[in-house]
Amino acid sequence: MSVARREVLGLGGGLVAVLSLSGRDVWAEEVVEIRMQGRAYGSHAWFDPIGLLIKPGQMVRWTNTNPGISHTTTAYHPANFGRPRRIPERAKSWDSDYLLPDESFSVTFTEQGVYDYYCVPHELAGMVGRIIVGEPEPHGGWMEAIASGSGLPDQTLKAFPTVEEIMAKRIVRRV
């Protein structure tokens, strides 16, 4: 009896979660969730959603929902393995280090702009993400930095959703 009830509640919860992922509601959430997912053996791995538009002061929480596989959320920043900076100049870098299944890592975003990040073991498999905070000016320095794409492998660059797509949809998913 209690098991059945839990299943029903679980279904309902899933429905609510899907609805709350609609673009309009993400602005109302205090914490926005990104799931780290993948297939067995790491042959394919991704962040869901891959693109996100949030307001300054909102928190993003990554959770590894991939059984048996570890992931990271790591900002493109010289502080992380000397990678090129692809976050706003005044923003703080982050690196979750390896998250085991069911572990989470959170970042609160205060500086406006575009933030690109990746998963250390799955960057070449296209496991990257882009978060836009606020409404960045179209001619700001960050836009040029993103456009130049210096120092990233082609297959990684191709995986990012465009700034325009994120601005239009607020949430971009690839699955």
Ligand SMILES: [Cu+2]
């Ligand atoms: Cu990964």
